[in-house]
Amino acid sequence: MKISYNWLKKYLNTDLPADTISKILTDNGLEVEGLEEHEQIKGGLKGIVVGHVLECAHVEGTEHLSLTRVDVGSEQLQIVCGAPNVAAGQKVLVALPGSTLYKEDGTSLTIKKAKMRGIESNGMICAEDELGLGTSHAGIMVLDPSTEIGMPAAKLFNLSSDHVFEIGLTPNRSDAMCHTGVARDLAAALHHRCGENSVQLKLPSVDEFKTDNNELSTPVEVRNPEACIRYSGLTLTDINVTESPDWLKRLLEAAGLRPINVVVDVTQFVMLEIGQPLHAFDYDKIGGGKVIVQCMPDETPFVTLDGVERKLTSRDLMICDAEKGMCIAGVFGGEQSGVSMETKKVFLESACFNPVSVRKTAKYHGLHTDASFRFERGTDPEITIYAIKRAAMLLKEITGCKISSDISDFYPEKVAKPVVTINFAAMDAFAGSHIPAETTIGILKDLEFEIKNQSPEEITVEVPLNRTDVARPVDIYEEVFRIYGYNNIPMPEKSNTIYPKNTGLTLHELIQKISNYFAAKGFGEIMCNSLNSMLWYEKAGVYPVGNIVTIQNPLSRELNIMRYSMLPGMLQSVAYNINRSAPDLKFFEPGKTYFKETDDKEKAVTARFSETNMLSVIMTGGERPENWKYKPETSDFFSMKSALEGLFGFLGIMDSVVAKTEVNDQFAFGMTYILNDKALAAFGLVKSEICKLSDVDSDIWFAEINLDLLLKKARKTSIHYKDIPKFPAVRRDLALLIDSSVSFEMIRKAAQTAEKKLLKNVDLFDVYIDKKLGDNKKSYAVSFMFRHDEKTLTDIEVDKAMERISGEVLKVTGGVIR
Structure with a gap:
């Protein structure tokens, strides 16, 4: 909001410097974000003076140039002029060397000593459009013959300057969206903080208003x-x-x-x-x-x-x-x-x-x-x-x-003014310092609060209707404190500190660890709007719209609900990047999702609504930047699976998580990770019809992780580090012919069940699918790594372990060894 100082002074009799006023307003809570000088004409016609043309002669060999000698008061200047109407005896406006002329298009011209056709010129005789005094460029401005030689043009045209305060208003201060509102605050501060008791707020009177006739009344x-x-x-x-x-x-x-x-x-x-x-x-x-x-x-x-x-x-x-x-x-x-x-x-x-x-x-x-x-x-x-x-x-x-x-x-029903009672002792306790009662009353009166009742302990005030932000005693305290001056309230000599109870890993710390993990994996962190469009969810057709939290006074139809899922916002970010030729994307975002538990308005808000801390991850396009050394690889199911399981391993909870191939309806297919019988995370390929709602045609791999559930588990999990093994590992491979429904996870779990001491790692290094293997059959090549922490393993020990593992794997999967 721009506030003119000249305008303010129409209501206040003060001549304090503008920078002093700026500081007072900021201390009042009307933060001045900028103070600039406003000139009626840009540049203020500085360096422009009245000159008297003493001589004027045509320059030979030119069509329109004239050589003049001009008296500017302090000296006589030789100036070459191209205007057709210049003549000896005229009073004109001269731009002296070093002055600057500003054009309407924002460009400027600095006048310098120069040579024109080999003739020295020491200034410029100006037209009105060159000075910003008009639009005509037909010729130079010719002044009244009686105009004083050497007079500054700013004085001749009585140009005024002003200082403009750029105030960063907070939304609650609707009363200060005008000059009289700012003047009211300023007058109160000058009275009570600066000792300027002579300053009075004077508003224009309308007492002389009267109707001339009633010839045109409008019902x-x-x-x-x-x-x-x-x-x-x-x-x-x-x-x-x-x-x-x-x-x-x-x-x-x-x-x-x-x-x-x-x-x-x-x-x-x-x-x-x-x-x-x-x-x-x-x-x-x-x-x-x-x-x-x-x-x-x-x-x-x-x-x-x-x-x-x-x-x-x-x-x-x-x-x-x-x-x-x-x-x-x-x-x-x-x-x-x-x-x-x-x-x-x-x-x-x-x-x-x-x-x-x-x-x-x-x-x-x-x-x-x-x-x-x-x-x-x-x-x-x-x-x-x-x-x-x-x-x-x-x-x-x-x-x-x-x-x-x-x-x-x-005006059928007059709006009642709020009435608030404040206790002086309570206000002092709130401030941590004593403010005299007479000072409090004086400040409120200057702010046009009406004192209705008064006693030594408390006062009752009627709040003016332009103060829509004042309704409670604490609001009155704020009015008094800001005019009294927060800097005038002394700092206490004693400082009390409350140390929070250590509950272990915090949500912020967990998010920081996860962010570092994904950043190291090449993901970028984004922040999407927590407001979504109900229409998007209705068109998707897979979300319980009855449980979505709606906004009572939405900013727009596109932002009328609290997000139920983080997918819409992430899809918008993906679409934005793809439309700008950036199709290879890997993003993550921590945030909240919102859920309506019941429509029963009799219940507490916390019982009607809930919010969950979530982490969303999205991948599309190439898995890594294009490079001569690597073949192009597109992000897929296993890219996302690897990222999530890597995170669980990083946090030390992978062994507590169970993977299932069941997913919710926003995915075409995917996987859900279960922790203590609750869904910890789910990921998969987002259905194409859902992607198209956000104008995305690419394959989108999306994951959501419940951070609240993850935090509980991470707090109970300790990460232990071990020395580098002293003894070598032994590898054995196993080729299995199994049904296509068998997952690698089943094989891994069976192997770990069969050999808990020596088996250190299980990996799938080859998958082969061919009709020659039979219907619904596939071949897995699995590696097993064995190691003893205290000695070198013998072939006999490894072979016995492999026998146990093979038997358990074949039993669980129903497969055969190839």
């Missing part, structure tokens, strides 16, 4: 009072729509707005002055001369000011006339009802709309305006009348228009 009907808290309006006639006066344009430009015409500019000015958005309608375009505030049927077309036709929803509040919609209430005006340079009659609107209603409409249509920005955060319903009077008086002063109706005001 107003509000049909949706739950969305329109208050609606005020009046009519102006005989208005002359022109450009705004310079003072108004300068203030709007300093605040970052582009002046349009006097009517629009005044509504913008009032909004930036007191925080109340206004809207002006061309009265002659109001069908039936009546204003109706209502919602319209679904899919009603409406063309907004930007020329875009939008389809309304039945919950969008509209400002209508007797025939059509004119404006999306609190969000954006319509193309057919706006004020133009031909407008002669204006209907002014000053309203207070329901913040939730405005927010839903603005998000749905993707419209983010200065008005919606304020209405979404809550405006003061008590200020609508003041705002419309202020705007009407300004327009009357500038354009000479007439106020041709009384103010129509719909």
Whole structure:
């Protein structure tokens, strides 16, 4: 939010330096993120002075160049000029060597001593467009003959400069989205923290407001009072729509707005002055001369000011006339009802709309305006009348228009101001320091909180309606502390520390270990949005949509639920990369998924909803970067299986995990790992129809790991390291003819059951499938590594171990040795 210092000083009698004001505002909680000088004309016409052309002669051999001698007050300069209208005796504007001219396209030109056609030129006689004073380039600017020689151009044109504060507003401070709101905070701080008791906040008076006639009253009907808290309006006639006066344009430009015409500019000015958005309608375009505030049927077309036709929803509040919609209430005006340079009659609107209603409409249509920005955060319903009077008086002063109706005001149910009681002792305990009661009361009064009841121990205050963020005693404490100055609250001499109970491995530490593991494997960590689209899950058709957590006030239809699975977000990341010619991807992401346990609203929130810490892994495309040394290999089932089992081995839990080929419905096929009868992880090939929902046509291998379950097991598992073996290992191979349904895991488990002491490792090093082996048959070549920790094994010992292993493997698998 941009705040003009010159504008602030209209309400505060202070001349403190801008950087001092910047520090005070930041200490108040209105953090100044930037302070810049704003010039009416870029560069401020520095180095531009009034000159008197003493001599002017045509340069021989040229069509338009003239050699002049110009008196600039301090010296006489020889300048070559190409303007057709330059002549002796003129008073002109001269850019001295070293000065800089700024063009409209953002480029600049630094004036230097130069030679033109071999003739030395020491400056430049300027046209108005070269100085930013106009658009004409027909010739140089010729000034009044009485203009003082050597006068700086900035003084001649009475140019002003300003300082603009860029304030990073927090969402709760809707009261500070205007100059008077910032001025109120600043005045309170100057009183109580800086001792500037002479500084007074003075707001513009509207006591002189009066109606000129009642020739054009405009009836107003509000049909949706739950969305329109208050609606005020009046009519102006005989208005002359022109450009705004310079003072108004300068203030709007300093605040970052582009002046349009006097009517629009005044509504913008009032909004930036007191925080109340206004809207002006061309009265002659109001069908039936009546204003109706209502919602319209679904899919009603409406063309907004930007020329875009939008389809309304039945919950969008509209400002209508007797025939059509004119404006999306609190969000954006319509193309057919706006004020133009031909407008002669204006209907002014000053309203207070329901913040939730405005927010839903603005998000749905993707419209983010200065008005919606304020209405979404809550405006003061008590200020609508003041705002419309202020705007009407300004327009009357500038354009000479007439106020041709009384103010129509719909306010059926007055909004009650919150009442909060605070205890001085409790506030002191909260601050850790004593703040005098009279200081607290003075601060609250300066912030326009009304003291309703007072005793030596406590006070009861009425909160102004523009402070939508203040509802509890602790909110009042914050108001007092920030104006009193957090830096004025002393640090305690004693510091107390609570040491957390050591519960072993933490979730953060586990995630860090897992992240290091996957990063070492060539995976990249990503972070996806935890909000998804319900429509995606409905189209997928494999998720229990009744158990998905929905958002009450979603940002958009694409972000209306808490994610049930991490797959949608990861697919979006995959699609984004593939569309940018990066098809070989390996990602992982730790995060939460969310589940609705019941619809029973009588139960506690923690009983109705649950969240689970998960780790998701996704692979697609090539397994490794293209390289001359290696053949291209595509990520597949075994790539993901290897990554997951490597992780389990890294954490020391592989022996506790049981693999099963059963998977959930989002996979075409895959595998589930069971730990203590619970699903620890599942992975597989994502169904193509699910991938296509995110515009992904590649094969996607996806895995989800339950980190909560993994953490419990990892906390109970100790990793032990052993010395490098002193004795050699012995290898034996076994070729088996088995049914195609037999897995390598069955063979490994059988071997480990048969020989627990000497068997150190079991590997599958060859798979052979051929019709010659028989129907549903395959051949596995398996290696077994044996080693004794205390001696060298003999062939007899190894052979006996192999006999036991072979017997158990053949028994379990039903296979035969080839």
